[in-house]
Amino acid sequence: MVSFNGAMRVCLPARKGGRDHGRRGVLLLGAFLLLAGPAHAEISPGDLTLTVTPELNGNAAPFSREMVLLHIRGVYRQAILLEEVVQPSLANFSWTQLGRDTWSKTRLPDGQVAVAFDRTIAIFPHHPGDFTIEPFIHRLTINDGGTRKVVDVPSAPVSLPVATWTKEIGGPDVKEPWWLPARDVTITDSWNPDPETVKIGETTRRIVTLEAQGLVAEGLPPRPVMRTRGILTFAGPVTRETIITPTGPVARATYQWDVRPAVTEIVPLEAITIPWFDTVSRTLREAEIPARQIGGGLPDRDEDAKPVAPASPMVVAAAAVGAFGFGLALIGFGGPRRSRRLRLDRATRRDLARHAEAGDARAFRAVLGPVFDRDPELARVWRSTPVIAEALTALDASLYGRTEGPTPDLALLAGTLSKPIKIDGPSAAPPARLADLDGRAPQR
Secondary structure (H helix, E strand, O other): OEEEOOEEEOOOOOOOOOHHHHHHHHHHHHHHHHHHOOOOOOOOOOOEEEEEEEEOHHHOOOOOOOOEEEEEEEEEOOOEEEEEEEOOOOOOEEEEEOOOOEEEEEEOOOOOEEEEEEEEEEEEEOOOEEEEEOOOEEEEEEEEOOEEEEEEEEOOOEEEEEOOOOOOOOOOOOOOOOOOEEOEEEEEEEEEOOHHHOOOOOOEEEEEEEEEEOOOHHHOOOOOOOOOOOEEEEEOOOEEEEEEEOOEEEEEEEEEEEEEEOOOOOEEEOOEEEEEEEOOOOEEEEEEEOOEEEOOOOOOOHHHHOOOOOOOHHHHHHHHHHHHHHHHHHHHHOOOOOEEEEOOOHHHHHHHHHHHHHOOHHHHHHHHHHHHHHOHHHHHHHHHOHHHHHHHHHHHHHHHOOOOOOOOOHHHHHHHHHOOEEEEOOOOOOOOOOHHHHOOOOOO
8 A cells, every 4th residue: 555645545466357356446445535535545646737837028027017927737647527727816916818728638758648738827916026826726527447536736836026126217116107018019100191291271190009019908008198389189089909819918009199280381290209118128118109290282192292294385285186086985985984093091001111121010910900990991902802811811810820820921912002902983874965966865
């Protein structure tokens, strides 16, 4: 008889042809242990293990409100019938689970095959201090020799110190600047129409999208203040969302303003800097909402900016004759089909090209986010074009898919999305304005 962890296990000698006798002996032993010992007495040490491993950014103690990933992994040699994870209170942390639990088969060092359980939780400490994460408990119902047993498998406590900010500027406890700990921060800026084309009394809409990796939406800063002399600014709604990915949450905030120039002069709009703490390099960095120019009456399209050369009298006369002949053709054959042209504004095209050249797929995708809300007709054409739809799907899968996929050619995609798209309207019936003159009456 061998004793471990307060439990007993009896090893019966194996005999040829004695399988039934051995099974009866095990059942009798199980009935005895149900009365005399804990329910997991039949389980060998190491058959059921649960571990909790924290993933620290830069292998350094986190600061307040900085994300720490907890990888919870169970390895079980027994067949699992039912399961339930009992989580500790995590009183000093906010937390969110990243996706669903996964179950898989794994091979142990001794060659045996076991069942593996995996769960990942992102936790965010509220304040500095030395904390201990109490054990997680995986409550399992197993089939042990034909008997259903409920076994609690605990993890070991985990020590997690949270550091105090000691630098002179920034930090979690000051009101300004906003504390923004993230793995990466990207900013995209789009205008509709281009701010350089608007005149006094006209309005352009600015949409700024801020995206931070390793953060939930509540941790993003409030809408920046955009105010300068010579323009009227009307702040729009702020939308926030948290995107759950296998590597951690991604927070996204969209800020919106309607801007109207109040003077005829060109108004320079200064850049807005957003400080953030890089949790990978452990340094303070800055993201920037770029400076722009409001007003000036500049054209939206590059080809419209070219000066128009004066035409000679002979060219004007030839054009008049050609226009007259073309008008007669229209009378006889009907007018052309009405068409409209859809195209991204110049600022968005410029941002797509810049991020494509830098190979920044996440910033590239963030530029497209507001376009789907602002130009639904253009987005509908993209989705109905197989080449564009497949490239956009591949881009989303490479950024937010559960498995890493190939990123499409961003330069090619930027060029395709920047091209104007011509949409034909329904053709009208040819007019019959000369029917009374040529003796032909219209058909009734």
